[in-house]
Amino acid sequence: MNALPQKVTLVEVGPRDGLQNEKTPVSTEHKAALVAMLQAAGLTEIEVTSFVSPKWVPQMADNLAVMAAIERRADVRYSVLTPNLKGLEAALLALPHEVVVFAAASEAFSQKNINCSITESIERFAPVVQAAHAAGIKVRGALSCALGCPYQGEVSLDEVERVARLMRAIGVDHLGVADTIGVGTPRRVQQALERALRYFPLAEVSGHFHDTYGQALANIYASLEVGVHTFDASVAGLGGCPYAKGATGNVATEDVVFMLNGLGIDTGVDIDRLVDAGAFISGVLGRAPVSRVARALLAKRVA
């Protein structure tokens, strides 16, 4: 068996992926406070918001205000989602370190999520990548539905590979292989990652696993086995995609950190402060954290 990576980078997507689906508006101040707590916990990559149409995703309408309200730290990189040039132009005013374009390995999902075909989305992203690079900004690509689609069901590995290749061809720097609806299982995840690795180097491939079917930690372990060492995670297990009905949140950051701590893999994250951040935002939303690790650690505090 290959040795597992000794260090993992976690991209905290709670403020964006975690909150985008919340029906009750979360205030700009609460969003900025969440970012402050996440960076205090040691997270060094934070996806803060998205510059998408406010008609499509009203919760992210305060994108510029959130980016202005966060207290930036020199050791933290802040990223934002941009679906098109209009989004990129607005995002550039907010000075992110990285922008994220998002395509799908499923035609049906592409239409529902960004209202265009896969081919059209790639054509739309090409000038976004060019303009971001011209501004000195790295571009991450998210490849949704790489393990299954809420509309069409199965997604072939060949389609995952094709869209990965197209993303690379337009200059995307990093590819996040996303299990939007959490149906992936470990071997299949390894196969999807291997397709992405044909076009992107190991350091530029990450996993984004929703935990709908309880497979996310197993899928992260399987990814570590093939050397992948960057993962998206969402504090308190918040989230879901507004265009993937029934999909629950991204894997909880607390759960990932607990597992990696047990494996002796360094994340730089202080789990107690992370649990505080999860408890804070869950309190704002009026519910308990979904993370089982957070629930267990919070229960121990009151015991």
Ligand SMILES: CC(C)(COP(=O)([O-])OP(=O)([O-])OC[C@H]1O[C@@H](n2cnc3c(N)ncnc32)[C@H](O)[C@@H]1OP(=O)([O-])[O-])[C@@H](O)C(=O)NCCC(=O)NCCSC(=O)C[C@@](C)(O)CC(=O)[O-]
């Ligand atoms: C892509 C569009 C805009 C196409 O939407 P459209 O309606 O086809 O676009 P349009 O170009 O015809 O524009 C329609 C209106 O939106 C405006 N508009 C156009 N673009 C922007 C923009 N960037 N920012 C602000 N406003 C914008 C535009 O100005 C116009 O305004 P109007 O004239 O009607 O007043 C729309 O479909 C959209 O915003 N989709 C985003 C959906 C979304 O955010 N989904 C969730 C994020 S992806 C995700 O969560 C998955 C991921 C990444 O986590 C990985 C995984 O798990 O799979």
